[in-house]
Amino acid sequence: xxxxxxxxxxxxxxxxxxxxxxxxxxxxxxxxxxxxxxxxxxxxxxxxxxxxxxxxxxxxxxxxxxxxxxxxxxxxxxxxxxxxxxxxxxxxxxxxxxxxxxxxxxxxxxxxxxxxxxxxxxxxxxxxxxxxxxxxxxxxxxxxxxxxxxxxxxxxxxxxxxxxxxxxxxxxxxxxxxxxxxxxxxxxxxxxxxxxxxxxxxxxxxxxxxxxxxxxxxxxxxxxxxxxxxxxxxxxxxxxxx
Amino acid sequence: xxxxxxxxxxxxxxxxxxxxxxxxxxxxxxxxxxxxxxxxxxxxxxxxxxxxxxxxxxxxxxxxxxxxxxxxxxxxxxxxxxxxxxxxxxxxxxxxxxxxxxxxxxxxxxxxxxxxxxxxxxxxxxxxxxxxxxxxxxxxxxxxxxxxxxxxx
Ligand code: SF4
Ligand code: FES
Ligand code: FES
Numbered sequence: 334x335x336x337x338x339x340x341x342x343x344x345x346x347x348x349x350x351x352x353x354x355x356x357x358x359x360x361x362x363x364x365x366x367x368x369x370x371x372x373x374x375x376x377x378x379x380x381x382x383x384x385x386x387x388x389x390x391x392x393x394x395x396x397x398x399x400x401x402x403x404x405x406x407x408x409x410x411x412x413x414x415x416x417x418x419x420x421x422x423x424x425x426x427x428x429x430x431x432x433x434x435x436x437x438x439x440x441x442x443x444x445x446x447x448x449x450x451x452x453x454x455x456x457x458x459x460x461x462x463x464x465x466x467x468x469x470x471x472x473x474x475x476x477x478x479x480x481x482x483x484x485x486x487x488x489x490x491x492x493x494x495x496x497x498x499x500x501x502x503x504x505x506x507x508x509x510x511x512x513x514x515x516x517x518x519x520x521x522x523x524x525x526x527x528x529x530x531x532x533x534x535x536x537x538x539x540x541x542x543x544x545x546x547x548x549x550x551x552x553x554x555x556x557x558x559x560x561x562x563x564x565x566x567x568x569x570x571x572x573x574x575x
Numbered sequence: 576x577x578x579x580x581x582x583x584x585x586x587x588x589x590x591x592x593x594x595x596x597x598x599x600x601x602x603x604x605x606x607x608x609x610x611x612x613x614x615x616x617x618x619x620x621x622x623x624x625x626x627x628x629x630x631x632x633x634x635x636x637x638x639x640x641x642x643x644x645x646x647x648x649x650x651x652x653x654x655x656x657x658x659x660x661x662x663x664x665x666x667x668x669x670x671x672x673x674x675x676x677x678x679x680x681x682x683x684x685x686x687x688x689x690x691x692x693x694x695x696x697x698x699x700x701x702x703x704x705x706x707x708x709x710x711x712x713x714x715x716x717x718x719x720x721x722x723x724x725x726x727x728x
Contacts, residue, residue, distance in 0.1 A: 471627075481625030486634040497630035498612060498641075504625075 340409040354399035354410055355384055365412050366421070366441055368516040369467035370400035375476055380467040381516075382424045383441065387411040396420060422447050428465055435463040435517040463519035466492040470511035470520060478510050480556070483532065494520075496532050507536030507550035541571035548572070581606075582617040593624050596632060600639055609640045637691070645680045645687035647725055649673075649718070650704040654693025660700040661714075666690065668715030673722075685726060 335350040341358055348357040358365050370378035378400035386399045389409040425442040430452040432438050468485050471494050475481045482505035486495045496502040507529050512520040522531040527547040529536040538547030548571035558565050585602045589595035603610045610633050619626040633639050653662045673686055680687045696702050699711025703718050
C-alpha cells in the first residue's frame with residue numbers, strides 16, 4: 334500500500350493512496366457529515382452529497398463528494414469553508430424538504446442552521462417518508478449479503494428501493510442488513526413473538542436453546558449453511574450463549 | 576398466463592448475457608404490449624440476473640410498461656412549448672373522448688393515453704404521437720380522427 338501525504342483543513346496527514354477523502358478524514362478525527370457512504374460497501378456513496386468538500390490540486394479548486402474522491406499526493410482538502418457550508422446547507426434543505434419526517438436529517442440540517450425549507454415537497458407516491466433514495470440498502474443487499482432482494486425502482490422523485498412488484502420477496506432471508514445500513518431509518522423491521530417482519534414478509538426466528546431469545550431468522554440460517562457449509566447447530570444458541 | 580416457451584423464443588434470439596436485458600424487455604413490450612411478470616421471472620432464471628434488477632429496469636424506462644397497455648398508444652406532448660400551445664386542452668379532450676385518465680388504458684384494450692415531456696419537435700407544437708407517429712399542430716378533434724382511422728384499419 335503506497336502511502337502519500339495530503340492536507341486536510343491545514344493538517345498534513347499520511348494516508349493510503351486512493352483511499353477516499355472521507356475515510357482519511359474520519360481516521361484522523363476530522364468530521365465531515367455523510368449519509369450514504371459505508372466503508373464496508375464497495376459501491377456506496379456519491380448519492381446524498383452532504384459530504385461535499387473543496388479539493389485543491391494543481392492550482393485548481395473543485396467541489397467534490399469526499400466519500401468517493403481518492404486522496405493523491407499534492408491534494409489539499411478544505412471541509413469547512415464558507416462555500417462548502419453554503420452548498421451543504423442547500424443540499425440539506427433539499428433533503429429536509431424531501432423527508433421532513435426523518436430525525437437524522439432534521440438533526441443534521443439543524444446543526445448547519447437549516448430548520449426551514451423554501452421548497453414544497455411533491456406529494457407524489459413516495460410513501461417512504463424517510464427515504465432519501467441513496468441506494469445504500471440495495472448495495473448492501475446485493476454486495477454484502479449477496480441476495481439481491483431489493484433494487485432501486487422508478488426514477489426522479491419517485492425513486493425508491495423495492496422488492497419486485499412490491500410483493501414479499503422470494504429470495505429475501507430477513508437478515509435486516511438493509512435496515513441497519515439505512516442512514517435515515519427508512520426501512521421498517523419489526524419483531525413480534527419470534528417473527529420478524531421486513532419488506533412485507535414474515536420470518537420465523539430461531540430461538541436460543543439457553544435463553545429462549547429469538548436471535549436469527551431461520552431463512553438466514555438456511556442461507557448461511559448453504560453458502561458456507563457452516564454447522565447448523567452453531568445457530569442453536571444466541572451470540573451471548575455460544 | 577403466458578406459456579414460458581413464448582418468452583424463451585424471444586430470449587433465444589439474444590446472447591445469454593446481462594447486456595441483452597434491455598433488448599429482450601423491449602421485445603417483450605412489442606410482443607405483449609407490456610412486460611409480463613412471468614416474463615421477468617423467466618428472464619431472471621435463464622440469464623441468471625436477479626429478478627429485482629430486471630424489475631427495476633422495467634420501472635425505470637418509459638418505453639417499458641409493467642401493466643398491460645393498449646394496442647395503440649397515444650402520447651400527448653406536455654413539454655413547455657406544447658404546453659403553451661394548448662397541450663392541456665388536448666389532453667383533457669382526449670381523456671373525455673377515450674374515457675380514460677392519463678396513463679390509463681381503455682377497457683377494450685385498444686388505447687393507452689400517456690403524456691411525454693418534449694419529444695424534440697417543438698416547432699410543430701402542439702405535438703401528439705399515435706403509435707410513435709408524430710402529428711404536429713394538432714387539435715383534439717384531429718387526433719380523434721387519426722385514432723378512429725387507426726381502429727378501422
Ligand atoms: S431506504 Fe435508506 S438506505 Fe435505502 S435508499 Fe432509502 S435512505 Fe437509502
Ligand atoms: S456520503 Fe458522500 S455523497 Fe453521500
Ligand atoms: S415541447 Fe412538445 S415537442 Fe418540445
